[in-house]
Amino acid sequence: GAVVSQHPSWVICKSGTSVKIECRSLDFQATTMFWYRQFPKQSLMLMATSNEGSKATYEQGVEKDKFLINHASLTLSTLTVTSAHPEDSSFYICSARDPLDQETQYFGPGTRLLVL
Amino acid sequence: QKEVEQDPGPLSVPEGAIVSLNCTYSNSAFQYFMWYRQYSRKGPELLMYTYSSGNKEDGRFTAQVDKSSKYISLFIRDSQPSDSATYLCAMGDQGGKLIFGQGTELSVKP
Numbered sequence: 001g002a003v004v005s006q007h008p009s010w011v012i013c014k015s016g017t018s019v020k021i022e023c024r025s026l027d028f029q030a031t032t033m034f035w036y037r038q039f040p041k042q043s044l045m046l047m048a049t050s051n052e053g054s055k056a057t058y059e060q061g062v063e064k065d066k067f068l069i070n071h072a073s074l075t076l077s078t079l080t081v082t083s084a085h086p087e088d089s090s091f092y093i094c095s096a097r098d099p100l101d102q103e104t105q106y107f108g109p110g111t112r113l114l115v116l
Numbered sequence: 117q118k119e120v121e122q123d124p125g126p127l128s129v130p131e132g133a134i135v136s137l138n139c140t141y142s143n144s145a146f147q148y149f150m151w152y153r154q155y156s157r158k159g160p161e162l163l164m165y166t167y168s169s170g171n172k173e174d175g176r177f178t179a180q181v182d183k184s185s186k187y188i189s190l191f192i193r194d195s196q197p198s199d200s201a202t203y204l205c206a207m208g209d210q211g212g213k214l215i216f217g218q219g220t221e222l223s224v225k226p
Contacts, residue, residue, distance in 0.1 A: 004159075032212070041124065043204065043216040044160070093159050102212050103148050107159035 002028050004096050006108035013084055014116055020080045021111045023094030029074035030096035034105060035067075038091040050077040084115040119143050122205055122217030131226050135192040139205035139217045142186065146207040146215075149181050151190045154202045154219065163203075164190070195224045 003026040013019050023033055031052045036044040048069050049057045056069035068080040077096075081088055091112050095105035122139045129135055137151075148167050152160035164179040166172045172179045180189040188207075192199055205217040 006159075034214075041219075041221075043122075043218045046213060046215075049213070091157075095159075097212065103165070103208055104162070105214065107152075107161070109159045110157070112157065 002106040004106045004108040006111050010112040012114045018082045023077045025075045025096040032097040033077040034095045036093045086115045089115045120217045124218050126221040128223045135195050137190040139188050145209045148208045149188050150206040152204040197224050197226050200224050
């Protein structure tokens with residue numbers, strides 16, 4: 001199956017700093033990628049839809065100025081958590097839409113963020 | 117009311133048991149239904165997806181959808197310790213967004 005990678009797999013940072021997470025589709029081109037957040041024992045919550053070459057579409061309640069998304073190429077989307085706070089600590093997971101099957105998403109392994 | 121409801125468990129069964137996992141939903145616009153498996157600290161892995169009411173079988177896994185009742189199920193036959201994971205149902209609408217259930221934590225004991 002298609003492979004999606006994320007980097008880094010985990011990160012610890014101080015409160016107030018910014019953290020960038022990369023999501024790459026390794027063997028296919030993805031015009032659409034998604035960013036999710038998952039708190040412990042909870043479901044994946046969609047944060048935003050990232051479209052190559054255009055602005056991301058954010059879900060209600062997600063601050064676009066805090067969670068900056070850039071999808072500059074067909075294989076890379078980045079999520080930057082700006083001025084991170086401890087409550088931003090979570091598991092961030094990206095997915096990439098299959099270009100041949102709009103209903104299928106391939107998920108990355110996730111990035112665990114801990115803000116101290 | 118959440119759009120998708122799923123009992124979080126945990127669910128513990130002996131090896132070889134039949135496992136039944138379920139979700140209910142409220143949005144009639146959902147057109148396709150998926151089950152994902154997620155191991156601890158990993159991304160979700162697609163197990164099965166269906167469009168219509170009825171059953172779909174793949175090896176030890178059977179996905180069942182009842183659109184009239186807004187209810188979906190995943191059955192695992194001859195469960196193995198390696199099946200221990202969190203199982204997430206997900207539903208998609210025409211726009212391609214997925215809404216996930218909370219996930220059910222399953223433990224299969226040898």
